[in-house]
Amino acid sequence: MVDLNVFQCCRFLRHIGKVMVLVVLGFVTLTAYAVISSYAPMVAHGGARAAGAFFALLFFCALVVALLWAYFAAVLVDPGRVPAGWHPFGSDEEAAAELERLEFASYRPQERLAGSGRPRFCRKCEAWKPERAHHDSITGRCVLRMDHYCVWVLNCVGLLNYKAFLLFLCYTFVACGLAAGLLAGTFVGIFRGLEAGTEDPARPAIVFVAFVIDAAFCLSLAGFLIMHARLVAANCTTIEMYEKRRTPDWPYNRGLRRNVQDVFGNSQLRWFVPTYSPEERAVLLGNALRRRLPRSDATPVGSGYGAMAP
Numbered sequence: 001m002v003d004l005n006v007f008q009c010c011r012f013l014r015h016i017g018k019v020m021v022l023v024v025l026g027f028v029t030l031t032a033y034a035v036i037s038s039y040a041p042m043v044a045h046g047g048a049r050a051a052g053a054f055f056a057l058l059f060f061c062a063l064v065v066a067l068l069w070a071y072f073a074a075v076l077v078d079p080g081r082v083p084a085g086w087h088p089f090g091s092d093e094e095a096a097a098e099l100e101r102l103e104f105a106s107y108r109p110q111e112r113l114a115g116s117g118r119p120r121f122c123r124k125c126e127a128w129k130p131e132r133a134h135h136d137s138i139t140g141r142c143v144l145r146m147d148h149y150c151v152w153v154l155n156c157v158g159l160l161n162y163k164a165f166l167l168f169l170c171y172t173f174v175a176c177g178l179a180a181g182l183l184a185g186t187f188v189g190i191f192r193g194l195e196a197g198t199e200d201p202a203r204p205a206i207v208f209v210a211f212v213i214d215a216a217f218c219l220s221l222a223g224f225l226i227m228h229a230r231l232v233a234a235n236c237t238t239i240e241m242y243e244k245r246r247t248p249d250w251p252y253n254r255g256l257r258r259n260v261q262d263v264f265g266n267s268q269l270r271w272f273v274p275t276y277s278p279e280e281r282a283v284l285l286g287n288a289l290r291r292r293l294p295r296s297d298a299t300p301v302g303s304g305y306g307a308m309a310p
């Protein structure tokens, strides 16, 4: 019988993540080389197709910069931790009394569903955790509005880097689709023998691999993006998907506009930027540390860290 150690799996995932960062950068470099080496000569030689090739290259390079920015934001931004000493009660005495009650009571709040209304306590962190926060075994701590741990970004995806993660998916989807479209002609030319006499003998092989990878990523990301678009529209996380199916009246659904703002922020000008302004960040943290957001009232600006009345 195989003895599967969960903690060894977590360590394995952490090391895999380091490799995946290099894999992502390798894919980007490979595709960029294939596209630029195919279209830069057209721009240099001028002619009728030069302007089209120039703007295609410009758009592609802008997408690469955008996806790398979103990627490193998703990798480097802390997904949102529960502040030390945070509790959902009106006073420290009430929190201490509830913890004492928890130690001896028969109920186990940490096993109840998020949104049940009862404060939850993380046995691993030995701390209270807000609604929608979950313990991430790989990073070893509770993460606010945790979505999932992603080996591609070597980070847990949560409250403060979910937007960057989604933008990374979007930009990568468009960049892969554009690259596959731009390389399609060269890809077909390889089979017709049109690439036999190129200056760089490795280029046909690089274009072949880049086209296949870009087309495969584009198709697989389409399904993933549709899934996350539905989650954002419903104000639900990947972890909460199964819980939502059992909850007809989803308590976090505040309407499409507010649900989108809960992920992308209030300023539409910054929706395409993978970071939040200090004000947006304060609102997100304040909301994540509340017991329950009002559905119809204006979103209050978060007051930052600290205990909040239930």
Ligand SMILES: [Zn+2]
Binding pocket: 122, 123, 124, 125, 126, 134, 135, 136, 140, 141, 142
């Ligand atoms: Zn925890």
